[in-house]
Amino acid sequence: MTVGVWILGDQLWTGQAALASCGNKKVPIILIESLQHVKAREYHKQKLVLVWSAMRHFAEELRQQGYDVTYKIADDFAQPLTEWVKENNINEVRVMAPADKPFLDIIKNLETLHVKSLQCCIKIIPNNHFLWTQEEFAQWAKGRKNLLMEYFYREGRKRFDILMEGDKPLGGNWNYDKDNRQPPKGKLYTPPAKWFETDAITQEVIDFVNSLTIPTYGELQDFRWGVTRAQALEVLDWFLHVRLANFGPFQDAMVVGEETMWHAMISPYLNIGLLHPLEVVQAAQKAFQENKLPLNSVEGFIRQVLGWREYMYGLYQHVGADYSEKNYFNHTEALPKFFWTGNTKMNCLHQVISQLLRIGYVHHIQRLMILSNFSLIAGFSPQQVESWFHTAFIDAYDWVMQTNVIGMGLFADGGILGSKPYASSANYINKMSNYCKGCAYDPKARTGEKACPFNFFYWDFLDRHRNKLEKQGRMSFILKNLDTMPEEELKAIRKLAREWHKKTKKYE
Numbered sequence: 001m002t003v004g005v006w007i008l009g010d011q012l013w014t015g016q017a018a019l020a021s022c023g024n025k026k027v028p029i030i031l032i033e034s035l036q037h038v039k040a041r042e043y044h045k046q047k048l049v050l051v052w053s054a055m056r057h058f059a060e061e062l063r064q065q066g067y068d069v070t071y072k073i074a075d076d077f078a079q080p081l082t083e084w085v086k087e088n089n090i091n092e093v094r095v096m097a098p099a100d101k102p103f104l105d106i107i108k109n110l111e112t113l114h115v116k117s118l119q120c121c122i123k124i125i126p127n128n129h130f131l132w133t134q135e136e137f138a139q140w141a142k143g144r145k146n147l148l149m150e151y152f153y154r155e156g157r158k159r160f161d162i163l164m165e166g167d168k169p170l171g172g173n174w175n176y177d178k179d180n181r182q183p184p185k186g187k188l189y190t191p192p193a194k195w196f197e198t199d200a201i202t203q204e205v206i207d208f209v210n211s212l213t214i215p216t217y218g219e220l221q222d223f224r225w226g227v228t229r230a231q232a233l234e235v236l237d238w239f240l241h242v243r244l245a246n247f248g249p250f251q252d253a254m255v256v257g258e259e260t261m262w263h264a265m266i267s268p269y270l271n272i273g274l275l276h277p278l279e280v281v282q283a284a285q286k287a288f289q290e291n292k293l294p295l296n297s298v299e300g301f302i303r304q305v306l307g308w309r310e311y312m313y314g315l316y317q318h319v320g321a322d323y324s325e326k327n328y329f330n331h332t333e334a335l336p337k338f339f340w341t342g343n344t345k346m347n348c349l350h351q352v353i354s355q356l357l358r359i360g361y362v363h364h365i366q367r368l369m370i371l372s373n374f375s376l377i378a379g380f381s382p383q384q385v386e387s388w389f390h391t392a393f394i395d396a397y398d399w400v401m402q403t404n405v406i407g408m409g410l411f412a413d414g415g416i417l418g419s420k421p422y423a424s425s426a427n428y429i430n431k432m433s434n435y436c437k438g439c440a441y442d443p444k445a446r447t448g449e450k451a452c453p454f455n456f457f458y459w460d461f462l463d464r465h466r467n468k469l470e471k472q473g474r475m476s477f478i479l480k481n482l483d484t485m486p487e488e489e490l491k492a493i494r495k496l497a498r499e500w501h502k503k504t505k506k507y508e
């Protein structure tokens with residue numbers, strides 16, 4: 001029997017399950033850039049370059065290791081795949097199970113419609129790029145009243161023996177967030193980010209993307225992301241030695257002109273297979289032991305990768321197919337045009353979207369407390385918001401988008417993932433950033449000409465959804481504040497919210 005391996009664009013490492021299943025045998029390999037696939041939605045230009053350049057570099061690496069690699073740029077997957085099967089007399093195509101559910105359907109259709117007629121089958125090998133399998137997550141979730149991340153994370157710490165002292169958490173606590181999340185005060189001496197010069201392969205991809213006529217998002221004047229495993233390891237190493245010590249305290253801070261603060265910037269690499277989550281977590285633990293780094297920073301970072309990342313993937317696989325359609329608050333407003341241009345007088349949104357257009361990345365709190373918070377309180381359709389996030393981010397994939405946007409960001413799942421919505425007024429943004437200093441609006445004003453939209457939308461949101469929010473125990477304190485608001489002020493707030501929607505041009 002002749003076996004061949006099809007490697008998808010987010011599976012770019014030699015330890016991946018389909019290749020590993022062939023042992024050291026130098027089986028034929030195919031990688032396909034499908035233009036049809038990227039026509040399905042607008043993608044950020046930086047993401048197209050990252051994924052295609054990383055695929056081309058990986059193909060070269062495999063060739064150097066002696067593999068017979070076929071690399072195709074084609075309209076769809078079917079034609080190059082069937083040609084390759086025929087030319088190599090392949091009877092079994094092995095592919096690692098894709099992380100994204102829609103791609104599994106694509107593979108199954110390809111087998112039924114094209115590959116089977118060539119007396120060949122497609123064998124799906126379980127994905128080994130996450131630490132918990134679907135079955136293990138289901139086992140953990142079974143019989144639980146709620147699926148909160150914190151308990152899942154603790155299981156992960158024990159299971160992989162990370163920051164443990166026997167069966168107790170190192171230092172006595174599972175979580176050190178009380179020492180983290182400080183506002184940015186005074187001069188912050190942020191370390192530079194690890195960026196890279198483009199090489200000939202990347203330049204070729206940049207020219208190719210620039211020549212495409214399909215709709216895309218964002219800019220491509222300056223592409224500085226790494227595209228190989230060696231570069232991804234450099235970024236990880238840079239983070240562990242230069243940034244991790246201060247990661248915790250300023251994890252949530254946002255500062256104009258500071259693109260990445262102390263964040264790791266590894267999600268683009270983790271999500272295409274250039275880094276493996278276990279090596280990241282173990283490397284952080286090693287750096288903690290060898291360099292005596294602060295536990296609050298190291299634990300905070302490990303919780304992101306061992307906790308949140310695995311949990312988001314596990315939950316995505318666990319929930320039903322209707323999860324993507326959830327809309328707990330029945331929000332239907334269309335996204336405004338400025339999500340595509342950054343042209344808005346709201347300085348926080350202007351800063352964050354402008355950076356996103358430039359590099360396809362903003363950090364977690366900018367995603368959660370600026371972009372999705374505003375989308376939630378202004379009442380944008382969760383499905384449109386999810387689709388926009390998928391468009392705009394360099395690290396976006398279906399598996400990470402659904403639970404983060406529909407669940408965490410918008411509470412559109414009604415609380416499967418979180419115990420209360422991440423909704424906030426300008427107060428939080430004014431405390432955790434310096435955006436409000438350069439803004440046309442007043443972060444303290446709820447009504448009047450200079451009223452900040454985060455304020456009137458926040459109170460309007462609480463007012464509109466009072467009945468549903470009452471059911472979330474953690475909202476009762478804030479709802480009491482709503483009750484003490486004078487009726488006249490509430491009327492003015494409702495009016496401002498309605499008028500904002502009428503005045504703002506929508507992207508439809």
Ligand SMILES: Cc1cc2nc3c(=O)[nH]c(=O)nc-3n(C[C@H](O)[C@H](O)[C@H](O)COP(=O)(O)OP(=O)(O)OC[C@H]3O[C@@H](n4cnc5c(N)ncnc54)[C@H](O)[C@@H]3O)c2cc1C
Binds near residue numbers: 266304364
């Ligand atoms: C609305 C919203 C949208 C998001 N969209 C994406 C996305 O498209 N792709 C993506 O990878 N992450 C997404 N996240 C999660 C998180 O914001 C990013 O992983 C993180 O900002 C990436 O930057 P970093 O590598 O510098 O992360 P750091 O802040 O340094 O964290 C380290 C790593 O932890 C992991 N991580 C942390 N939180 C999460 C999480 N909630 N879900 C999954 N992984 C997590 C990531 O792999 C990240 O690289 C989103 C979060 C929200 C609230």
Ligand code: SF4
Binds near residue numbers: 426
């Ligand atoms: S005042 Fe409001 S809109 Fe302006 S930066 Fe602050 S939170 Fe954003």
